[in-house]
Amino acid sequence: MRRTYRTLYRLGIAPWNRPEVPGPITDLVEGAAPLPPAKAVDLGCGTGRQARYLAAHGWSVTALDYTREAVAAARRADPGNLVVWRVADVTDPASADPDGQLAGTVSLLLDNGCLHGIPDERRPGWASTVGALAAPDAVLLVRATPRRCRGIGPQGITEGEITTLLAGRWRASAHPEPDWFVYSNERHPERVDRAMDSVP
Template sequence: MTGPKFDQDFWERLWSKTLSEQAGKVALRPPNAHLTAEVAGLVPGHAVDAGCGHGAETLWLAAHGWQVTAVDFSASALAHARSMAEAAGDVIAGRIEWVEGDLGTWAPDPGQFDLVICLYVHIAGSVEGMVARMASGVAPGGTLFMVGHRPIDPGTGAPTAAANQVQVSVEGAVAALDPDAWELVVAQDRPRSAAGTGVDAVIRARRRNTGPHQNQLDGLA
Protein backbone atom coordinates (compact mmCIF):
# COMPACT_ATOMS: atom_id res chain seq x y z
CA MET A 1 0.00 0.00 0.00
CA THR A 2 1.61 3.29 -1.08
CA GLY A 3 0.66 6.87 -0.18
CA PRO A 4 2.04 10.02 1.41
CA LYS A 5 4.63 9.64 4.16
CA PHE A 6 3.00 12.12 6.58
CA ASP A 7 6.44 13.41 7.52
CA GLN A 8 7.44 16.99 8.40
CA ASP A 9 7.82 17.99 4.76
CA PHE A 10 4.31 16.68 3.97
CA TRP A 11 2.70 18.51 6.90
CA GLU A 12 4.56 21.78 6.43
CA ARG A 13 3.57 21.89 2.75
CA LEU A 14 -0.04 20.99 3.58
CA TRP A 15 -0.37 23.57 6.36
CA SER A 16 1.41 26.27 4.38
CA LYS A 17 -0.91 25.75 1.38
CA THR A 18 -4.09 25.36 3.45
CA LEU A 19 -3.39 28.40 5.61
CA SER A 20 -2.40 30.63 2.70
CA GLU A 21 -5.62 29.68 0.86
CA GLN A 22 -8.15 29.34 3.68
CA ALA A 23 -6.83 30.56 7.03
CA GLY A 24 -10.27 32.02 7.85
CA LYS A 25 -11.96 28.66 7.36
CA VAL A 26 -9.32 26.85 9.43
CA ALA A 27 -9.78 29.39 12.23
CA LEU A 28 -13.46 28.43 12.46
CA ARG A 29 -12.79 24.71 12.98
CA PRO A 30 -14.23 23.77 16.37
CA PRO A 31 -12.21 21.89 18.98
CA ASN A 32 -12.49 18.11 18.84
CA ALA A 33 -15.84 16.88 20.16
CA HIS A 34 -14.37 13.74 21.80
CA LEU A 35 -11.98 15.99 23.71
CA THR A 36 -14.49 18.57 24.85
CA ALA A 37 -16.85 15.82 26.07
CA GLU A 38 -14.18 13.83 27.95
CA VAL A 39 -12.04 16.62 29.38
CA ALA A 40 -14.66 19.22 30.34
CA GLY A 41 -15.03 17.70 33.83
CA LEU A 42 -11.32 17.63 34.69
CA VAL A 43 -9.76 20.17 37.04
CA PRO A 44 -7.46 22.39 34.92
CA GLY A 45 -3.72 22.06 35.45
CA HIS A 46 -0.77 21.60 33.12
CA ALA A 47 -1.45 20.01 29.73
CA VAL A 48 0.42 18.95 26.61
CA ASP A 49 -1.21 19.10 23.17
CA ALA A 50 1.03 16.86 21.07
CA GLY A 51 0.53 17.51 17.34
CA CYS A 52 -1.52 20.63 18.03
CA GLY A 53 -1.84 21.66 14.35
CA HIS A 54 -3.93 24.82 13.92
CA GLY A 55 -4.43 24.99 17.69
CA ALA A 56 -8.19 24.65 18.17
CA GLU A 57 -7.78 22.20 21.07
CA THR A 58 -4.90 24.15 22.63
CA LEU A 59 -7.00 27.33 22.60
CA TRP A 60 -10.01 25.51 24.04
CA LEU A 61 -7.89 24.10 26.87
CA ALA A 62 -6.31 27.50 27.60
CA ALA A 63 -9.74 29.14 27.58
CA HIS A 64 -10.80 26.56 30.19
CA GLY A 65 -7.93 27.42 32.50
CA TRP A 66 -5.23 24.95 31.41
CA GLN A 67 -1.56 25.89 31.03
CA VAL A 68 -0.68 24.23 27.73
CA THR A 69 2.55 23.11 26.10
CA ALA A 70 1.59 22.80 22.44
CA VAL A 71 3.91 20.84 20.16
CA ASP A 72 3.98 20.43 16.40
CA PHE A 73 6.67 20.07 13.73
CA SER A 74 4.93 22.40 11.24
CA ALA A 75 6.19 25.96 11.69
CA SER A 76 3.27 27.28 9.62
CA ALA A 77 0.67 25.57 11.80
CA LEU A 78 2.37 26.87 14.94
CA ALA A 79 2.53 30.44 13.59
CA HIS A 80 -1.19 30.34 12.77
CA ALA A 81 -2.07 28.84 16.16
CA ARG A 82 0.05 31.39 18.00
CA SER A 83 -1.64 34.28 16.15
CA MET A 84 -5.06 32.85 17.02
CA ALA A 85 -4.03 32.73 20.68
CA GLU A 86 -2.75 36.31 20.57
CA ALA A 87 -6.04 37.41 19.03
CA ALA A 88 -7.84 35.72 21.93
CA GLY A 89 -6.05 38.03 24.38
CA ASP A 90 -3.16 38.10 26.84
CA VAL A 91 -4.73 35.76 29.39
CA ILE A 92 -5.20 32.91 26.93
CA ALA A 93 -1.97 33.58 25.00
CA GLY A 94 -0.05 33.71 28.29
CA ARG A 95 -1.18 30.20 29.21
CA ILE A 96 0.39 28.60 26.12
CA GLU A 97 3.96 27.63 25.31
CA TRP A 98 4.45 26.78 21.62
CA VAL A 99 7.13 24.20 20.86
CA GLU A 100 8.42 23.17 17.44
CA GLY A 101 9.33 19.53 17.89
CA ASP A 102 9.12 16.09 16.29
CA LEU A 103 6.96 13.68 18.29
CA GLY A 104 9.05 10.83 16.88
CA THR A 105 11.67 11.88 19.40
CA TRP A 106 10.16 14.67 21.56
CA ALA A 107 8.68 13.49 24.83
CA PRO A 108 7.05 15.47 27.63
CA ASP A 109 9.01 15.91 30.87
CA PRO A 110 8.35 12.68 32.81
CA GLY A 111 5.34 12.75 35.12
CA GLN A 112 4.91 16.53 34.92
CA PHE A 113 1.49 16.93 33.29
CA ASP A 114 -2.09 16.58 34.49
CA LEU A 115 -3.22 15.97 30.92
CA VAL A 116 -1.48 14.85 27.74
CA ILE A 117 -3.56 14.89 24.56
CA CYS A 118 -2.54 13.66 21.12
CA LEU A 119 -5.21 13.79 18.43
CA TYR A 120 -5.02 12.39 14.89
CA VAL A 121 -1.24 12.24 14.69
CA HIS A 122 0.26 9.84 12.16
CA ILE A 123 2.87 7.60 13.69
CA ALA A 124 6.09 6.73 11.87
CA GLY A 125 7.40 4.19 14.43
CA SER A 126 5.42 1.80 16.62
CA VAL A 127 2.01 2.77 17.98
CA GLU A 128 2.93 1.31 21.38
CA GLY A 129 6.12 3.40 21.44
CA MET A 130 4.18 6.60 20.72
CA VAL A 131 1.56 5.81 23.38
CA ALA A 132 4.30 5.07 25.92
CA ARG A 133 6.14 8.31 25.04
CA MET A 134 3.01 10.40 25.52
CA ALA A 135 2.02 8.46 28.66
CA SER A 136 5.43 9.11 30.24
CA GLY A 137 4.49 12.78 30.69
CA VAL A 138 1.37 12.11 32.77
CA ALA A 139 1.55 12.76 36.52
CA PRO A 140 -0.03 10.34 39.02
CA GLY A 141 -3.79 10.91 38.88
CA GLY A 142 -3.42 12.64 35.49
CA THR A 143 -5.03 11.80 32.17
CA LEU A 144 -3.78 10.58 28.80
CA PHE A 145 -6.21 11.34 25.98
CA MET A 146 -5.55 10.11 22.47
CA VAL A 147 -7.66 9.85 19.34
CA GLY A 148 -6.69 8.13 16.12
CA HIS A 149 -8.43 7.85 12.79
CA ARG A 150 -8.63 4.12 12.08
CA PRO A 151 -9.31 3.57 8.40
CA ILE A 152 -11.35 0.40 8.82
CA ASP A 153 -14.99 -0.25 8.15
CA PRO A 154 -16.63 -0.65 11.58
CA GLY A 155 -19.00 -3.33 10.26
CA THR A 156 -16.55 -5.59 8.42
CA GLY A 157 -13.06 -4.50 9.54
CA ALA A 158 -12.18 -4.01 5.85
CA PRO A 159 -9.78 -1.17 4.97
CA THR A 160 -11.23 2.15 3.78
CA ALA A 161 -9.66 4.44 1.18
CA ALA A 162 -7.37 5.98 3.83
CA ALA A 163 -5.84 2.63 4.77
CA ASN A 164 -2.21 3.72 4.52
CA GLN A 165 -2.55 5.82 7.68
CA VAL A 166 -1.15 4.63 11.00
CA GLN A 167 -2.54 6.39 14.04
CA VAL A 168 -3.24 5.33 17.59
CA SER A 169 -5.46 2.26 17.97
CA VAL A 170 -7.33 0.75 20.91
CA GLU A 171 -5.15 -2.40 20.64
CA GLY A 172 -1.95 -0.33 20.60
CA ALA A 173 -3.00 1.69 23.64
CA VAL A 174 -4.09 -1.41 25.56
CA ALA A 175 -0.74 -3.06 24.76
CA ALA A 176 1.25 0.00 25.85
CA LEU A 177 -0.53 0.87 29.10
CA ASP A 178 0.22 -1.40 32.06
CA PRO A 179 -3.13 -2.06 33.81
CA ASP A 180 -1.40 -1.88 37.20
CA ALA A 181 -0.43 1.71 36.44
CA TRP A 182 -3.33 2.86 34.25
CA GLU A 183 -7.10 2.81 34.46
CA LEU A 184 -8.61 2.72 30.96
CA VAL A 185 -11.62 4.99 31.32
CA VAL A 186 -12.44 4.90 27.60
CA ALA A 187 -10.91 2.59 24.97
CA GLN A 188 -13.37 2.48 22.14
CA ASP A 189 -13.71 2.60 18.36
CA ARG A 190 -16.42 5.15 17.58
CA PRO A 191 -17.93 5.55 14.09
CA ARG A 192 -16.87 8.82 12.42
CA SER A 193 -19.51 11.28 11.31
CA ALA A 194 -18.41 11.05 7.65
CA ALA A 195 -19.77 7.69 6.48
CA GLY A 196 -17.22 5.34 4.93
CA THR A 197 -14.15 6.93 6.52
CA GLY A 198 -13.74 4.37 9.30
CA VAL A 199 -13.72 4.87 13.05
CA ASP A 200 -12.07 7.04 15.67
CA ALA A 201 -10.11 5.12 18.30
CA VAL A 202 -10.75 7.09 21.48
CA ILE A 203 -8.47 6.44 24.45
CA ARG A 204 -8.83 8.09 27.81
CA ALA A 205 -6.62 6.66 30.54
CA ARG A 206 -5.92 7.77 34.09
CA ARG A 207 -2.55 7.12 35.67
CA ARG A 208 -3.12 5.41 39.00
CA ASN A 209 -1.58 7.00 42.06
CA THR A 210 0.36 3.84 42.88
CA GLY A 211 1.99 1.02 40.95
CA PRO A 212 5.20 0.28 39.05
CA HIS A 213 5.14 3.51 37.02
CA GLN A 214 4.75 5.55 40.19
CA ASN A 215 7.96 3.90 41.46
CA GLN A 216 9.72 4.77 38.20
CA LEU A 217 8.53 8.37 38.49
CA ASP A 218 9.72 8.50 42.11
CA GLY A 219 13.16 7.47 40.81
CA LEU A 220 13.11 10.36 38.32
CA ALA A 221 12.11 13.04 40.83
Protein backbone atom coordinates in the same frame (compact mmCIF):
# COMPACT_ATOMS: atom_id res chain seq x y z
CA MET B 1 3.50 11.82 6.34
CA ARG B 2 5.68 14.60 7.74
CA ARG B 3 6.51 15.94 4.31
CA THR B 4 2.85 15.70 3.29
CA TYR B 5 1.65 17.67 6.32
CA ARG B 6 4.28 20.37 5.84
CA THR B 7 3.33 20.78 2.19
CA LEU B 8 -0.37 20.97 2.98
CA TYR B 9 0.17 23.60 5.69
CA ARG B 10 2.30 25.67 3.30
CA LEU B 11 -0.54 25.52 0.78
CA GLY B 12 -3.12 26.44 3.41
CA ILE B 13 -4.88 23.09 3.04
CA ALA B 14 -5.88 21.60 6.39
CA PRO B 15 -9.21 19.76 6.15
CA TRP B 16 -8.66 18.30 9.65
CA ASN B 17 -8.61 21.82 11.13
CA ARG B 18 -12.28 22.10 12.08
CA PRO B 19 -13.86 25.08 13.85
CA GLU B 20 -15.43 23.13 16.72
CA VAL B 21 -13.68 21.56 19.69
CA PRO B 22 -14.57 17.84 19.78
CA GLY B 23 -17.14 16.70 22.31
CA PRO B 24 -14.85 14.30 24.22
CA ILE B 25 -12.59 17.25 25.03
CA THR B 26 -15.38 19.58 26.12
CA ASP B 27 -16.89 16.77 28.23
CA LEU B 28 -13.66 16.44 30.21
CA VAL B 29 -13.38 20.20 30.66
CA GLU B 30 -17.01 21.34 31.04
CA GLY B 31 -19.01 18.17 31.67
CA ALA B 32 -20.96 17.25 34.79
CA ALA B 33 -17.73 16.16 36.55
CA PRO B 34 -15.04 18.27 34.90
CA LEU B 35 -11.35 17.75 35.51
CA PRO B 36 -9.88 20.58 37.59
CA PRO B 37 -7.61 22.82 35.49
CA ALA B 38 -3.96 21.85 35.77
CA LYS B 39 -1.15 21.19 33.28
CA ALA B 40 -2.08 19.86 29.84
CA VAL B 41 -0.06 18.87 26.80
CA ASP B 42 -1.53 18.76 23.29
CA LEU B 43 0.41 16.18 21.26
CA GLY B 44 0.27 17.11 17.59
CA CYS B 45 -1.53 20.40 18.16
CA GLY B 46 -1.81 21.56 14.54
CA THR B 47 -2.98 25.16 14.48
CA GLY B 48 -3.90 24.95 18.15
CA ARG B 49 -7.65 25.35 18.46
CA GLN B 50 -8.05 22.82 21.27
CA ALA B 51 -4.93 24.08 23.07
CA ARG B 52 -6.39 27.59 23.09
CA TYR B 53 -9.71 26.17 24.30
CA LEU B 54 -8.01 24.49 27.25
CA ALA B 55 -6.05 27.65 28.09
CA ALA B 56 -9.26 29.69 28.00
CA HIS B 57 -10.68 27.32 30.62
CA GLY B 58 -7.81 27.81 33.03
CA TRP B 59 -5.42 25.06 31.96
CA SER B 60 -1.66 25.60 31.71
CA VAL B 61 -1.08 24.28 28.20
CA THR B 62 1.98 23.25 26.24
CA ALA B 63 1.22 22.43 22.60
CA LEU B 64 3.59 20.37 20.44
CA ASP B 65 3.81 19.79 16.71
CA TYR B 66 6.72 18.95 14.41
CA THR B 67 5.28 21.11 11.61
CA ARG B 68 6.75 24.60 11.89
CA GLU B 69 4.06 26.07 9.68
CA ALA B 70 1.32 24.78 11.98
CA VAL B 71 3.02 26.07 15.12
CA ALA B 72 3.60 29.46 13.49
CA ALA B 73 -0.11 29.70 12.63
CA ALA B 74 -1.01 28.64 16.18
CA ARG B 75 1.18 31.38 17.67
CA ARG B 76 -0.41 34.00 15.43
CA ALA B 77 -3.85 32.94 16.68
CA ASP B 78 -2.72 33.32 20.31
CA PRO B 79 -1.76 37.01 20.67
CA GLY B 80 -2.08 36.80 24.44
CA ASN B 81 0.52 34.00 24.61
CA LEU B 82 -1.78 31.85 26.71
CA VAL B 83 -0.19 28.64 25.39
CA VAL B 84 3.43 27.50 25.23
CA TRP B 85 3.90 26.55 21.57
CA ARG B 86 6.77 24.21 20.74
CA VAL B 87 8.07 22.71 17.51
CA ALA B 88 8.85 19.22 18.77
CA ASP B 89 8.85 15.54 17.93
CA VAL B 90 6.26 13.83 20.13
CA THR B 91 8.12 10.52 19.72
CA ASP B 92 11.17 11.96 21.51
CA PRO B 93 10.70 12.85 25.21
CA ALA B 94 13.76 15.12 25.14
CA SER B 95 12.30 17.08 22.22
CA ALA B 96 8.85 17.31 23.82
CA ASP B 97 10.23 18.46 27.18
CA PRO B 98 13.76 19.78 26.58
CA ASP B 99 14.16 21.44 29.98
CA GLY B 100 12.45 18.69 31.98
CA GLN B 101 9.90 21.10 33.45
CA LEU B 102 6.91 18.97 32.46
CA ALA B 103 8.22 15.57 33.56
CA GLY B 104 5.71 13.79 35.77
CA THR B 105 3.46 16.85 36.12
CA VAL B 106 0.95 16.76 33.24
CA SER B 107 -2.63 15.96 34.27
CA LEU B 108 -4.19 15.88 30.78
CA LEU B 109 -2.47 14.48 27.70
CA LEU B 110 -4.43 15.08 24.52
CA ASP B 111 -3.79 13.39 21.17
CA ASN B 112 -6.42 14.31 18.59
CA GLY B 113 -5.25 12.36 15.55
CA CYS B 114 -1.48 12.38 16.01
CA LEU B 115 -0.60 8.83 17.08
CA HIS B 116 -2.46 7.15 14.23
CA GLY B 117 -0.23 8.91 11.68
CA ILE B 118 3.08 8.04 13.33
CA PRO B 119 4.99 5.18 11.64
CA ASP B 120 4.87 1.91 13.57
CA GLU B 121 8.55 1.93 14.42
CA ARG B 122 8.31 5.37 16.07
CA ARG B 123 5.19 4.72 18.13
CA PRO B 124 7.06 3.39 21.18
CA GLY B 125 8.69 6.83 21.34
CA TRP B 126 5.22 8.41 21.59
CA ALA B 127 4.45 6.08 24.50
CA SER B 128 7.74 7.05 26.16
CA THR B 129 6.82 10.73 25.87
CA VAL B 130 3.37 10.12 27.35
CA GLY B 131 4.87 8.14 30.21
CA ALA B 132 7.55 10.71 30.92
CA LEU B 133 5.13 13.64 31.06
CA ALA B 134 2.21 12.05 32.92
CA ALA B 135 1.43 13.00 36.50
CA PRO B 136 0.28 10.21 38.85
CA ASP B 137 -3.35 11.32 38.32
CA ALA B 138 -3.08 11.90 34.57
CA VAL B 139 -5.81 11.35 31.99
CA LEU B 140 -4.90 10.46 28.40
CA LEU B 141 -7.42 11.23 25.63
CA VAL B 142 -6.65 9.84 22.17
CA ARG B 143 -8.51 10.03 18.85
CA ALA B 144 -7.28 7.38 16.46
CA THR B 145 -8.84 5.87 13.36
CA PRO B 146 -8.63 2.14 12.56
CA ARG B 147 -5.90 0.77 10.33
CA ARG B 148 -6.33 1.16 6.60
CA CYS B 149 -4.86 -1.06 3.91
CA ARG B 150 -4.16 1.55 1.26
CA GLY B 151 -4.61 5.16 0.25
CA ILE B 152 -3.12 8.42 1.42
CA GLY B 153 -3.44 9.70 4.96
CA PRO B 154 -2.73 8.22 8.37
CA GLN B 155 -2.25 4.46 8.45
CA GLY B 156 -4.37 4.18 11.61
CA ILE B 157 -4.00 2.08 14.74
CA THR B 158 -6.16 -0.39 16.62
CA GLU B 159 -7.30 -0.07 20.22
CA GLY B 160 -5.30 -3.18 21.07
CA GLU B 161 -2.16 -1.63 19.66
CA ILE B 162 -2.67 1.50 21.76
CA THR B 163 -3.14 -0.64 24.87
CA THR B 164 0.05 -2.55 24.08
CA LEU B 165 1.99 0.68 23.59
CA LEU B 166 0.85 1.90 26.99
CA ALA B 167 2.34 -1.26 28.48
CA GLY B 168 -0.08 -1.76 31.33
CA ARG B 169 0.54 1.64 32.92
CA TRP B 170 -2.87 2.97 31.92
CA ARG B 171 -6.41 1.73 32.34
CA ALA B 172 -8.99 2.16 29.59
CA SER B 173 -12.33 3.80 30.31
CA ALA B 174 -15.54 3.81 28.27
CA HIS B 175 -15.24 5.26 24.77
CA PRO B 176 -16.88 8.70 24.72
CA GLU B 177 -17.35 8.51 20.90
CA PRO B 178 -16.25 6.20 18.10
CA ASP B 179 -12.47 6.43 17.52
CA TRP B 180 -11.92 8.21 20.84
CA PHE B 181 -10.14 6.44 23.69
CA VAL B 182 -9.76 7.53 27.31
CA TYR B 183 -7.14 6.17 29.69
CA SER B 184 -6.32 6.88 33.30
CA ASN B 185 -3.04 6.39 35.05
CA GLU B 186 -3.32 3.05 36.85
CA ARG B 187 -2.43 4.68 40.14
CA HIS B 188 -5.57 6.85 40.09
CA PRO B 189 -8.18 5.19 37.83
CA GLU B 190 -11.12 6.76 39.66
CA ARG B 191 -10.32 10.23 38.31
CA VAL B 192 -11.25 9.53 34.71
CA ASP B 193 -14.20 7.40 35.79
CA ARG B 194 -15.71 10.42 37.56
CA ALA B 195 -14.99 12.72 34.63
CA MET B 196 -16.56 10.38 32.09
CA ASP B 197 -19.73 9.74 34.12
CA SER B 198 -21.17 12.77 32.32
CA VAL B 199 -20.64 11.29 28.83
CA PRO B 200 -23.85 9.88 27.37
